[in-house]
Amino acid sequence: MTNPKLEQLFSQVQRPARYTGGELNSIVKDKNNVNLRFAFCFPDTYEVGMSHLGLKILYGVLNNELDIWCERVFAPDVDMENLMRKNDVSLYALESLDPLVNFDIIGFTLQYEMSFTNVLNMLDLAHIPVRASERKGLEHLVVAGGPCTCNPEPMCEFIDLFMLGEGEEHIIEICNLYKIAKKESWSKEKYLIEASKIKGIYVPSLYEISYNEDNTIKSISPIQNAPNPITKSIIRDLNSVYYPDKFIVPYVDIVFDRVMIELMRGCIRGCRFCQAGFIYRPLREKSPETLNKNAYELCESTGYEEISLSSLSTSDYSKLDSLLGEMLEWSEKNKVNLSLPSLRIDNFSPELLEKISKIRKSGLTFAVEAGTQRLRNVINKNITEEEIFSTCKTAFEGGYTSVKLYFMMGLPTETTEDIEGIANLAQKIVDLFYSLPTKPKGKGVNVTVSVSCFVPKPHTPFQFEAQDTIEKLKEKQHHLINSIKTKKVTVKYHDARTSILEGIIARGDRRLSEVIYTAWKNGCKFDAWDEHFKYETWNDAFKKCCIDPAFYANRKRNFDEINPWDHIDFGVSKDFLIKEDKKAYEAITTPHCRKQCAGCSANKLIGGPCFG
Amino acid sequence: MDNIRVFYNKVGRSKYISHLDINRCMQRALKRTHFDIWYTQGFNPHMYITFPMPTSLGFQSICECMDFRLNESVPFEEIKNKLNSVLPEGIEVTSVSNPILKPEKISKIEYGIVLSSEEVDSAKLDADFKSFFSKDTIIVDKKTKKGVTELDIKPHIKLMSTSDLNNGKIKIRAIFTAGIMFSVNPLLLVNAFTSSLPYNVVIDDIVKKRLITDTEEDFR
Numbered sequence: 109m110t111n112p113k114l115e116q117l118f119s120q121v122q123r124p125a126r127y128t129g130g131e132l133n134s135i136v137k138d139k140n141n142v143n144l145r146f147a148f149c150f151p152d153t154y155e156v157g158m159s160h161l162g163l164k165i166l167y168g169v170l171n172n173e174l175d176i177w178c179e180r181v182f183a184p185d186v187d188m189e190n191l192m193r194k195n196d197v198s199l200y201a202l203e204s205l206d207p208l209v210n211f212d213i214i215g216f217t218l219q220y221e222m223s224f225t226n227v228l229n230m231l232d233l234a235h236i237p238v239r240a241s242e243r244k245g246l247e248h249l250v251v252a253g254g255p256c257t258c259n260p261e262p263m264c265e266f267i268d269l270f271m272l273g274e275g276e277e278h279i280i281e282i283c284n285l286y287k288i289a290k291k292e293s294w295s296k297e298k299y300l301i302e303a304s305k306i307k308g309i310y311v312p313s314l315y316e317i318s319y320n321e322d323n324t325i326k327s328i329s330p331i332q333n334a335p336n337p338i339t340k341s342i343i344r345d346l347n348s349v350y351y352p353d354k355f356i357v358p359y360v361d362i363v364f365d366r367v368m369i370e371l372m373r374g375c376i377r378g379c380r381f382c383q384a385g386f387i388y389r390p391l392r393e394k395s396p397e398t399l400n401k402n403a404y405e406l407c408e409s410t411g412y413e414e415i416s417l418s419s420l421s422t423s424d425y426s427k428l429d430s431l432l433g434e435m436l437e438w439s440e441k442n443k444v445n446l447s448l449p450s451l452r453i454d455n456f457s458p459e460l461l462e463k464i465s466k467i468r469k470s471g472l473t474f475a476v477e478a479g480t481q482r483l484r485n486v487i488n489k490n491i492t493e494e495e496i497f498s499t500c501k502t503a504f505e506g507g508y509t510s511v512k513l514y515f516m517m518g519l520p521t522e523t524t525e526d527i528e529g530i531a532n533l534a535q536k537i538v539d540l541f542y543s544l545p546t547k548p549k550g551k552g553v554n555v556t557v558s559v560s561c562f563v564p565k566p567h568t569p570f571q572f573e574a575q576d577t578i579e580k581l582k583e584k585q586h587h588l589i590n591s592i593k594t595k596k597v598t599v600k601y602h603d604a605r606t607s608i609l610e611g612i613i614a615r616g617d618r619r620l621s622e623v624i625y626t627a628w629k630n631g632c633k634f635d636a637w638d639e640h641f642k643y644e645t646w647n648d649a650f651k652k653c654c655i656d657p658a659f660y661a662n663r664k665r666n667f668d669e670i671n672p673w674d675h676i677d678f679g680v681s682k683d684f685l686i687k688e689d690k691k692a693y694e695a696i697t698t699p700h701c702r703k704q705c706a707g708c709s710a711n712k713l714i715g716g717p718c719f720g
Numbered sequence: 721m722d723n724i725r726v727f728y729n730k731v732g733r734s735k736y737i738s739h740l741d742i743n744r745c746m747q748r749a750l751k752r753t754h755f756d757i758w759y760t761q762g763f764n765p766h767m768y769i770t771f772p773m774p775t776s777l778g779f780q781s782i783c784e785c786m787d788f789r790l791n792e793s794v795p796f797e798e799i800k801n802k803l804n805s806v807l808p809e810g811i812e813v814t815s816v817s818n819p820i821l822k823p824e825k826i827s828k829i830e831y832g833i834v835l836s837s838e839e840v841d842s843a844k845l846d847a848d849f850k851s852f853f854s855k856d857t858i859i860v861d862k863k864t865k866k867g868v869t870e871l872d873i874k875p876h877i878k879l880m881s882t883s884d885l886n887n888g889k890i891k892i893r894a895i896f897t898a899g900i901m902f903s904v905n906p907l908l909l910v911n912a913f914t915s916s917l918p919y920n921v922v923i924d925d926i927v928k929k930r931l932i933t934d935t936e937e938d939f940r
Contacts, residue, residue, distance in 0.1 A: 116922070118736050118778075119778050119923070123738070124736040124777070124778075125736045125737050125738065125741060127736075128733040128736045129733065130732070130733040130734065130808065130809045130810060131808060132748075132806075132807075132808040357745075357748060357808075359737045359738075359741040359742075359744075359745055360738075360741055361740075361741070361744070408752070409752075410748065410752070411747070411748030411749060411750070411751035411752040411806070412748065412751075413747075413748075413751065442751075443759065443765065
């Protein structure tokens with residue numbers, strides 16, 4: 109593939125290999141021999157997007173179909189975007205270098221709210237109208253999937269249809285339907301009505317929303333017999349579903365540059381703040397045999413030197429020991445490292461530590477989430493102080509000298525005492541280190557405390573909760589820093605302004621489309637990047653659209669209020685979420701799913717009990 | 721242990737891969753071959769690969785060179801074929817042998833440079849380049865670790881030929897001083913030339929063609 113006009117740009121930008129394509133295992137087909145061209149768009153830079161496992165899976169699923177060609181598109185970095193606009197170069201896909209207007213379906217993955225303005229910017233760079241209503245025909249249908257579709261309402265103005273849940277099956281169904289529609293010259297409206305009949309497909313234009321005088325939602329009404337609720341798609345058997353045996357191997361260093369295998373989907377824990385813990389329910393595991401095969405094939409086809417065992421909580425994988433045993437048999441010999449992200453502090457055994465430390469020592473990170481036991485019970489993070497200390501002891505005795513702890517602030521019912529609890533806990537870990545006779549000799553300890561701001565998310569028990577204001581969050585951050593008495597503890601915290609905006613959009617309704625549009629028009633993009641985030645511009649956009657951000661972020665919602673996402677069914681019932689929110693206020697924990705079924709009702713998706 | 725020297729092409733889109741990225745790309749390719757590569761024996765073992773004279777980002781090359789070590793003995797032809805079966809688009813091994821000369825022996829590199837301009841025809845561009853190069857000195861600013869210094873690059877360039885390709889482009893073949901201690905990048909010449917002109921010039925292509933030793937041999 110060559111394109112002289114593009115080549116002139118490549119020589120002027122940072123890390124041009126992000127824009128050239130041609131990587132190992134990228135798939136090039138003859139465009140004249142395919143019936144459907146799919147542009148898989150990740151609304152962030154190449155380095156971020158190429159790290160995303162979902163892209164790798166769906167790229168493989170789509171390209172497995174002989175008559176579909178799926179290509180990758182990423183948001184160009186600012187230097188490249190400026191050159192593209194100056195030289196009138198339209199956004200293009202990396203495999204063919206063809207502009208997006210040549211594609212049938214433009215698919216975005218919505219991984220985080222702060223990437224929404226990039227969706228608009230990419231459509232604009234592709235010379236495709238950003239508003240769904242301005243795209244009249246069937247050509248370049250804009251679709252979107254990913255976790256943010258559990259409340260896609262703020263993006264309804266821009267996206268023609270959303271794919272809810274796991275995409276391996278329904279992405280093929282919407283493509284097959286599109287092929288028929290194209291052949292029979294359907295109108296876009298007809299296609300969307302037919303597509304809405306596919307499980308997990310949400311066509312926002314088929315729902316009318318009315319509002320009360322207090323701005324809350326009065327009703328959500330489907331038209332044209334569109335389903336209500338719309339239930340997410342799910343893969344019942346992870347052992348038989350497609351998994352890639354090849355990953356594209358990028359030239360530039362990307363964020364997660366390694367083989368990834370997917371141990372399981374879902375999580376048994378039910379931490380009340382965690383959206384992923386609810387929207388991917390119920391838990392389904394892959395067998396160690398399948399995983400070992402996935403890992404081996406991928407190492408063979410990529411030459412990667414590291415395998416990440418990914419899941420929401422890797423130490424909850426029930427057959428971790430046998431999986432590690434099988435993999436270590438060949439990985440050590442082939443000089444391939446295993447990495448285990450997302451370990452839980454309460455089941456991190458010395459044996460496990462030994463297996464990991466056979467490979468390579470890096471830092472240890474634990475998500476403690478809250479500073480006191482009371483607050484940990486409120487959020488249902490079922491770990492105790494003793495468990496934290498015994499894990500740190502194991503780690504220190506195993507030669508580790510630095511530990512990183514994740515916390516949140518702004519959690520429901522939080523008090524000053526809980527904030528001070530973070531500092532106390534960190535101090536106790538420092539003290540523990542120096543009290544150990546077996547501590548690593550001649551080395552100091554470093555405890556990093558990383559504190560993010562709590563963002564209430566849809567489909568979690570805390571979806572009803574008010575988010576702390578920026579002032580309140582800043583006050584708490586100050587208080588924490590003043591409570592730290594030692595240099596052995598390093599505190600890192602997030603920009604509260606970003607978290608508030610994330611909270612607004614996460615629980616937003618359709619009226620926010622206009623705010624997103626206005627913010628983007630005025631220059632907002634890459635909002636997740638501190639150096640690009642324009643808080644004032646967002647504030648102006650809210651004012652211009654006469655929308656009060658506090659209505660979305662800082663207001664406690666009644667249980668009987670209709671939420672913007674109440675017609676979207678990700679398996680867990682609203683009644684269960686209400687029950688869990690009430691239990692939070694009494695600081696009563698809920699045991700994890702293997703111990704006892706909590707009755708979240710997500711098992712209806714697989715038609716029976718989750719275990720056994 | 722067998723020392724191996726591989727010569728390869730880096731053409732087409734692969735010219736935009738930086739040296740750091742090529743290093744990683746080659747390690748992964750070698751891993752995919754399953755040859756028994758020699759790893760460093762330290763605390764953090766890694767493949768021992770060196771590149772005697774890596775190419776700047778954006779240049780094509782038909783004389784890239786990489787050295788590594790094998791713990792086993794493999795026929796050169798097999799190394800070449802196996803590597804080519806796992807390398808990405810644009811990177812192709814052309815020859816495999818044991819290294820004969822040390823990388824320090826490299827003292828010059830031949831480049832082919834193709835230029836064009838939308839504002840003048842190639843005959844004019846060719847004439848302008850010839851007159852530019854006939855000057856006694858070509859003073860440029862060269863960036864070094866110590867800062868920017870002035871340098872006369874004329875003694876470091878041996879012009880082989882310039883030709884009008886008759887498609888609006890001209891081609892310059894020249895040999896530039898190169899080595900571990902001191903190199904003259906062909907862009908120094910191109911930029912000095914283009915900035916002396918009243919019109920805009922486009923660099924269509926720069927190809928690294930040949931590594932030459934201090935005794936005027938091909939580097940092997």
